[in-house]
Amino acid sequence: MHRPDATPYPREQVTAGILAGGRATRMGGHDKGLLELAGRPMIEYVLDALRGQAARVVINANRSFEAYERYGVTVVRDRQDGFLGPLAGMAGMMAAVDTAWLLTAPCDSPQVPADLGPRLWQTVVRERADIGVADNGERLQPVFALLRCALLPELEACLAAGERKIDRFYRQQHMVAADFSDCPKMFVNVNTPAERDALAAELRHGAKP
Ligand SMILES: Nc1nc2c(ncn2[C@@H]2O[C@H](COP(=O)(O)OP(=O)(O)OP(=O)(O)O)[C@@H](O)[C@H]2O)c(=O)[nH]1
Ligand SMILES: [Mg+2]
Numbered sequence: 001m002h003r004p005d006a007t008p009y010p011r012e013q014v015t016a017g018i019l020a021g022g023r024a025t026r027m028g029g030h031d032k033g034l035l036e037l038a039g040r041p042m043i044e045y046v047l048d049a050l051r052g053q054a055a056r057v058v059i060n061a062n063r064s065f066e067a068y069e070r071y072g073v074t075v076v077r078d079r080q081d082g083f084l085g086p087l088a089g090m091a092g093m094m095a096a097v098d099t100a101w102l103l104t105a106p107c108d109s110p111q112v113p114a115d116l117g118p119r120l121w122q123t124v125v126r127e128r129a130d131i132g133v134a135d136n137g138e139r140l141q142p143v144f145a146l147l148r149c150a151l152l153p154e155l156e157a158c159l160a161a162g163e164r165k166i167d168r169f170y171r172q173q174h175m176v177a178a179d180f181s182d183c184p185k186m187f188v189n190v191n192t193p194a195e196r197d198a199l200a201a202e203l204r205h206g207a208k209p
Pocket of ligand 1: 019020021022023024025026027032060061078082083084085086087088089090105106107108143191
């Protein structure tokens with residue numbers, strides 16, 4: 001019998017896109033992706049987690065292009081200027097990639113699960129959906145998503161109409177939520193210096209034998 005949820009994860013048709021295009025105002029304007037966390041720039045944690053889940057990785061950024069290019073990835077700007085939010089970054093990446101799917105994660109959540117893409121994929125395939133989004137058990141976490149790149153015209157129309165909220169775009173599409181309530185660490189994100197210090201202490205502690 002055909003079991004749609006057994007459809008293997010199409011890694012070769014997935015580009016991972018790291019959202020690093022924000023202003024980081026709560027971090028004093030310091031580019032969050034390049035900020036050190038327990039000895040490494042934050043983006044490196046996310047790169048390491050996503051590399052195995054995609055044919056290639058791109059970084060969405062609006063500054064620090066050379067620093068990000070040193071990771072050997074394509075750096076993609078937002079589709080529109082003006083820091084319109086992550087939705088503009090998603091549109092920029094969808095326009096730049098040549099795979100059928102875009103897997104997104106933010107640069108400021110260093111504990112991305114190694115099976116984020118495959119788990120989102122299972123839900124997408126089961127429901128024949130165009131977008132799979134992680135849910136932490138309480139609400140959608142829309143920056144962790146698997147999106148069909150063919151949605152670009154719809155996304156551009158939505159941005160052109162002034163929409164900035166990711167959730168509202170998703171709800172106009174065939175979207176499914178994927179339960180990640182068993183992975184609370186993936187949703188720990190770093191917005192302020194105090195949050196950075198707290199997570200660094202936790203990671204260092206966890207690294208001890
Ligand atoms: N491409 C793009 N990404 C953004 C933009 N604003 C926020 N993001 C990304 O969305 C994710 C969540 O945003 P926030 O945690 O609010 O980060 P931020 O906006 O840089 O930080 P604050 O200025 O302190 O709100 C992060 O990965 C940001 O890089 C934007 O205008 N364009
Ligand atoms: Mg913000």
